[in-house]
Amino acid sequence: MKITRRVREILSWYDSDNPGSKANLARMLCTGRLAGTGKMVILPVDQGFEHGPARSFAANPAGYDPMYHPQLAIDAGLNAFATPLGMMERVADRVAGQIPLILKLNSANSLSSPEVKDQAVTGTVEDALRLGCSAIGFTIYPGSDDCYAMMEEFRELSAEAKAAGLAVVLWSYPRGPELSKDGETAMDVCAYAAHMAALMGAHVIKVKLPTDHLEQGDAKKVYEKQKVDISTMAKRVEHVMQAAFNGQRVVVFSGGAAKGEDAVYDDARAIRDGGGNGSILGRNAFQRPRDEALALLDRIVRIYLGKE
Template sequence: MFAKYLPADVPAEKEGVFLENFEKSTGGSGRLMLFAGDQKVEHLNNDFHGEGIPEEDNDPEHMFRIASRAKIGVFATQFGLISRYGREYRNVPYLVKLNSKTNLVPYEAKDPYSQQWLEVGDVARFRESSGLDIRGVGYTVYLGGEHEHAMLREAARIVHEAHEHGMLAVLWMYPKGPYVKNQHDPHLIAGAAGVAACLGADFAKVKVSYATDGEADAALLQEATQAAGRTGVLCEGGSKIDESVFLRQLYDQIHIGRSRGNGTGRNIHQRPLEEAVKMADAIYAITCENRSVEDAVKILKN
């Protein structure tokens, strides 16, 4: 079991709320299985319609159906989608993504800036009025550009305000822009993870560390997980790949790289509903139930 984790900026009257959110979201493991559903803004419709993608994935409700039936820690998506579908999917544990930007402007043309859409207080009031199971908030920080200072300030405020309301704070930490030569550089990823720790994040979602040959190497993730200290490192899921390969990579990230979870979207929702639920359950089994790759593959075949 993971030792009790309680940031010092959580007020006494919210300690119970925070601890409950953390315990439920990690299944008592200290690891977070984050089902990422923020791509409708980030990637427009590229991830939801096209060759090899089931037609049902084009409907936003597909992700809510998955989240309502599968084992997950939190389902991360934008406030507007939660407000549209939340009444019908009240059993889903939500994490509200507070900023997003499209990919229409290339990073080479302009340094990225993804401004905060809503305040944490707006989310807290919505949680109270709706009765939905909203456990935290998320925010993307793009390091390395001219807008870095603004996003760092927003991120610091978001983390602190989330804790004041007893909610988790997850930061997507992505170095981007003309000065970033390799987004998968293990040393750079470790630097981003360290910044997340300085911002007080509970979890940081980062890129996968690549070796010099361009292949994922879980051992290289150790620099980032150590640099993050008490901030849990989550690796992004990336593009859809073979299920067994994905599950093996996830297992190695946790047991070799010492990550504390995953942030997976396409490798779950780009499947028909029944397959998507099984894939999410398999990912949860490795992440939060400490199961083997073989056990997880059996879940896919049942």
């Protein structure tokens, strides 16, 4: 594994971390076709938990097989593969050493009341170590009635993971009674979510791509007074990166619900041009037939390499 100047620069931002955590962060940054560039594309497959098996895999039934997903990530030359405990236990031995693994430690489900904005802890740091993972993943919902409990759960798991030499990936998805649906992806709210994740000590932050909507009245006044440019997606990504310690934290952006290929490529270009570190996309990849998914991921990688 070659450590490039760019990766060394990124690791220098985490100077209080132990060598184990930095080595595992480096593994993710130095794997696949984007190795050494500071860019990342991660395949997450936790949607079966979140949305149910048919909604996740019926569009491409090959996806019912747990092994389909990490093999897709390996064959596409991605940086890492993330999934909850059960799927990780099924695949970890078969892909050991081929791709960095991220064990997602909490999940929600769509059978619960939509008013419940919380997730259950379904895995442990010990599980991540046992399965040879490079990192743990965790979701918080800033703005929910349960957000403080989720943050406290993350604090304990993050401290345990770092002490064991693992990297920490934090999904920061605002939602709750004080936010409108549009507010969940508003510019001010997404930047706030990224900043909170950085303040909580995440090595890698996952947020949604922001719109030009401004949700909070007090924040809107500041954006307008200071003339913060949020006119394009690239500018909005740039502002999210600014909120993540002035770009000194690794931030990847969610692919969201399934969408057309052109929209996926436009998102990748905006992330690249705005200085983001990359994409973490699941349904937009694994719900397509394998050949189409590989072609889509190939083009996304080429965009991050500056070849398109």
